[in-house]
Amino acid sequence: MKGLVILAAVVTVTSAQGNAGSRNPIFHIECGDSFGDRVTIGTEVPVGRYPWLAVIGRIDPFEEGFFNAECGGTLITNRHVLSAAHCFAKTFKPNLVRLGEHNVTSNDDGAQDFTISRIILDEYSFTTKQNDVALITLDRDVTFNPRIQPICLPFRSDLRHNKFVGNLMTVAGWGRTEDPDSRGSDVPLEAQVQVVTLDRCQEAYGSITLPSPIVESQLCAGTGGADTCGGDSGGPLHYLDLQEERYYLAGITSFGKTGKCGSAEFPGVYSRVGSYLEWLEFNIL
Numbered sequence: 207m208k209g210l211v212i213l214a215a216v217v218t219v220t221s222a223q224g225n226a227g228s229r230n231p232i233f234h235i236e237c238g239d240s241f242g243d244r245v246t247i248g249t250e251v252p253v254g255r256y257p258w259l260a261v262i263g264r265i266d267p268f269e270e271g272f273f274n275a276e277c278g279g280t281l282i283t284n285r286h287v288l289s290a291a292h293c294f295a296k297t298f299k300p301n302l303v304r305l306g307e308h309n310v311t312s313n314d315d316g317a318q319d320f321t322i323s324r325i326i327l328d329e330y331s332f333t334t335k336q337n338d339v340a341l342i343t344l345d346r347d348v349t350f351n352p353r354i355q356p357i358c359l360p361f362r363s364d365l366r367h368n369k370f371v372g373n374l375m376t377v378a379g380w381g382r383t384e385d386p387d388s389r390g391s392d393v394p395l396e397a398q399v400q401v402v403t404l405d406r407c408q409e410a411y412g413s414i415t416l417p418s419p420i421v422e423s424q425l426c427a428g429t430g431g432a433d434t435c436g437g438d439s440g441g442p443l444h445y446l447d448l449q450e451e452r453y454y455l456a457g458i459t460s461f462g463k464t465g466k467c468g469s470a471e472f473p474g475v476y477s478r479v480g481s482y483l484e485w486l487e488f489n490i491l
């Protein structure tokens with residue numbers, strides 16, 4: 207059974223490379239393969255289901271060795287992580303990326319720490335909250351293992367321009383936000399959210415002043431309520447391609463719905479990764 211799964215993965219990798227186009231270095235690596243069980247049991251993410259999940263934070267200079275988790279991120283190559291720009295738009299920026307993490311309070315689950323050597327932000331604006339995307343370069347190459355794997359980026363033309371309205375996606379993370387009061391969860395949680403139209407999203411926020419209209423480079427998902435939990439600022443909105451049996455990064459959690467279950471009544475707003483692929487290709491080194 208295990209052999210079959212691996213064989214299927216090898217076959218789909220070949221076809222994914224066939225779609226790749228020539229210049230993009232990202233598609234020359236295997237991506238989006240989940241070694242974890244895909245059957246959802248509750249909201250706790252089984253070990254290895256989303257091996258690209260990253261915890262982003264700071265080593266506190268005043269408290270020796272204490273890691274302060276602030277945001278989520280997603281591993282996209284063996285050297286790069288995508289996250290949200292707002293996580294870095296402050297004086298004391300996160301300086302560490304932790305990969306392969308599961309239970310943040312236990313030290314024996316094979317997590318590996320990487321120092322952030324470069325952060326590139328798109329033209330992020332605090333007032334409009336648009337272009338909430340950050341490209342992080344790690345200090346050294348990541349060695350992939352079943353618990354540390356890159357996700358696929360939506361370069362495929364049918365995904366790149368897709369607004370995914372009506373699609374079911376999953377958000378996952380420890381529920382950490384840049385809010386210093388956010389406690390989060392020990393282990394990653396996940397939730398299914400359905401992508402809604404930008405109009406519907408705008409409407410849902412109603413009288414609550416949104417910083418600016420939701421635009422095409424954003425995605426809205428979830429209709430609010432206790433069903434939607436998990437997810438960190440900067441963490442992934444996953445699209446599972448059923449044909450290829452692999453996960454794509456459709457969105458980056460931006461604002462609205464982060465933190466623990468039931469803490470937000472509004473659709474979550476995500477940066478739509480398909481809008482940033484050109485920027486990414488230009489800036490990735």
Ligand SMILES: *[C@@H]1O[C@H](CO)[C@@H](O)[C@H](O)[C@H]1NC(C)=O
Pocket residue numbers: 309310311312392393
């Ligand atoms: C995480 O690890 C700690 C320490 O080993 C343990 O007490 C806690 O129950 C674990 N959390 C979960 C949700 O498994």
